[in-house]
Amino acid sequence: MYSGTVQMLDSPDPERLVSGPVRLTRRTVLRAIVGVGVGVLLSACGGEELDPFAQGRQTSPEPAAGDDPQAAAQTSQEAVDEQQVSAQQQALALPEELPEPLVYILPSPVSQGETVLVVVEAPGATAASLWWQGQSLSLLQRENRFVGFFGIDANAQVGPRALGIGVWGPQGEQLLWQETVIEVVAFDWTVDDIQIDGPNAALLDPAVRRADHDARQPHQVGQSQQLHWLGVFDPPSDGQITALYGEQRSFNGGPITEYHTGIDFGGETGSAIRTANSGVVSWAGRTRRRGNGIIVDHGAGVFSGYYHLSEVLRTPGTVVEQGTLIGRMGATGLATGPHLHWEVVVRGVTVNPLPWIRLLEFPDPFQDLNPAGALQSTNLARS
């Protein structure tokens, strides 16, 4: 079906994936009622006098003037102790100073087919959410950091899109509500007409495609309350990449009806298919269109799917590590030869898997956020 080896360089520019975060503007959003009363929202948003962190923010004490070296030399241990006690009393007497939340969004702008990572650093907060495309997406928390992903469809409408970010404190009070705009830019996908004949032609029926989608989709949405993976994903096959994500496809000379929702790896029937990263098997089964397949839930709304397999070797609920053998390459379903069709699904949207398997393009969001020194923090409260 696919001729030749596609150059990986044809994929979206990877450099943008580690570009600096978008700078958000402070802006009151009155229409967003996020599980709190309007009064709370009003007091949590808006002008500086309503700064949710203003109460806790203290001006720095003046440094001691006229330091006398002699006096310093005479400083006794008692004086040091006194200073420490005084500092402790001050800390007890004054409200705790909350650092202002930092929000990272990358990449920005975002191209069709890309995954967006949002990281919120908010000490003292207990919950954070995104609002995107009419959906509320809760972020995963580890200590002071909240992370979340969402996907941009390969054929997503280009232009500005609103993104909201909310942060809540221990009493359910809203500490921050920000709305910003993400610019979705077009990607110049390749176009391919694919010849399908024989028994496979029946699989082009839109009803077959819908049935395939409906059987799998419930198992690749939702969010585990933990991140199962660490670090970069591995290619699930040793084979060459033979087709890229996003390719606009027509069949037998007809109109374009769909895009390629994953990347294909060529190879021999029976060759090993391994998990791209750790997770839990959420589905294993067969559809007419994708043949034998298996889906792994990696947590945080990120899933990977492996299709056209000759054999599926794991069952739903199985915990898998990165590199676990989960199946064998085949040509079941709509395939003219043995290959692996591999997908990455983020919040129910199939995205370009390539950034997930290239070193440092998608760092572990709970670990070193700035591996290449390319990211800078964005201070919302001062913008």
Ligand SMILES: [Zn+2]
């Ligand atoms: Zn494919």
